[in-house]
Amino acid sequence: MVVYIIGVGPGDPEYLTLKGYKAIKDSKIVVGWKGVIDRFSPILEGKEIVILDYKNELEQLNQVVEKAKGENIAILNHGDPSVSDSQFVEKIRNICADKNVKVTIISGVSSLNVLLAKLGLDMNFIGFVTLHVRGDISDYLRNILQILEMGRVAIVIPEPYNDGPQRVAKYLYQNGLNCRVAVFEKLTYENESLRYYDNLISLINDSHNFSDLTIMAIFSK
Numbered sequence: 001m002v003v004y005i006i007g008v009g010p011g012d013p014e015y016l017t018l019k020g021y022k023a024i025k026d027s028k029i030v031v032g033w034k035g036v037i038d039r040f041s042p043i044l045e046g047k048e049i050v051i052l053d054y055k056n057e058l059e060q061l062n063q064v065v066e067k068a069k070g071e072n073i074a075i076l077n078h079g080d081p082s083v084s085d086s087q088f089v090e091k092i093r094n095i096c097a098d099k100n101v102k103v104t105i106i107s108g109v110s111s112l113n114v115l116l117a118k119l120g121l122d123m124n125f126i127g128f129v130t131l132h133v134r135g136d137i138s139d140y141l142r143n144i145l146q147i148l149e150m151g152r153v154a155i156v157i158p159e160p161y162n163d164g165p166q167r168v169a170k171y172l173y174q175n176g177l178n179c180r181v182a183v184f185e186k187l188t189y190e191n192e193s194l195r196y197y198d199n200l201i202s203l204i205n206d207s208h209n210f211s212d213l214t215i216m217a218i219f220s221k
């Protein structure tokens with residue numbers, strides 16, 4: 001039996017791929033964070049649902065993978081599992097390896113893809129950095145500077161704070177930059193929004209509280 005890790009898109013359920021849909025239909029148990037599960041409730045009728053919670057996540061994943069010895073399991077992953085979700089995916093991979101259960105990743109549409117489409121940008125002209133990581137982020141911040149020095153657009157997932165984008169802007173400004181930046185919130189949701197800044201100072205001075213669904217494009221010129 002299989003544990004599917006399914007990329008379900010960045011918000012609008014219509015971004016679920018046909019392959020992801022079939023894997024859900026092929027699974028008896030569906031696992032995910034509440035916000036993601038709720039989005040797909042119309043197609044989850046009759047499934048056993050496991051809502052993950054931060055405190056018990058590891059234990060819950062151990063239990064569902066154990067069940068995958070007899071049933072297919074679908075783990076729904078916001079966006080694409082290969083974009084800024086490595087710690088979550090690695091956890092599942094390790095549990096599956098321990099229990100000798102097969103794991104299959106089904107790619108999805110990431111917030112990164114949607115942002116590139118909005119900007120009309122090819123992946124070839126960008127560098128991507130996520131600050132959604134545990135521990136020290138200074139190496140990742142330096143990576144943003146390197147991307148901009150290469151003349152590329154830096155696409156950044158900021159730290160999950162209300163002022164995550166302002167923190168990135170401050171770091172770059174302290175390092176001698178004052179470039180243009182666009183900040184997208186809640187891409188593909190009905191209330192998605194774009195805030196555009198001619199320079200980093202304007203973003204630093206913006207008192208807007210950003211949501212936890214925020215992604216930035218920082219332009220080198």
Ligand SMILES: C[S@@+](CC[C@H](N)C(=O)[O-])C[C@H]1O[C@@H](n2cnc3c(N)ncnc32)[C@H](O)[C@@H]1O
Binds near residue numbers: 189
């Ligand atoms: C842990 S990362 C996972 C990213 C996800 N795997 C993806 O492919 O989009 C979660 C962060 O991605 C960004 N993000 C995800 N969906 C978004 C959306 N619809 N609009 C803007 N940013 C988004 C937010 O910064 C969010 O806190």
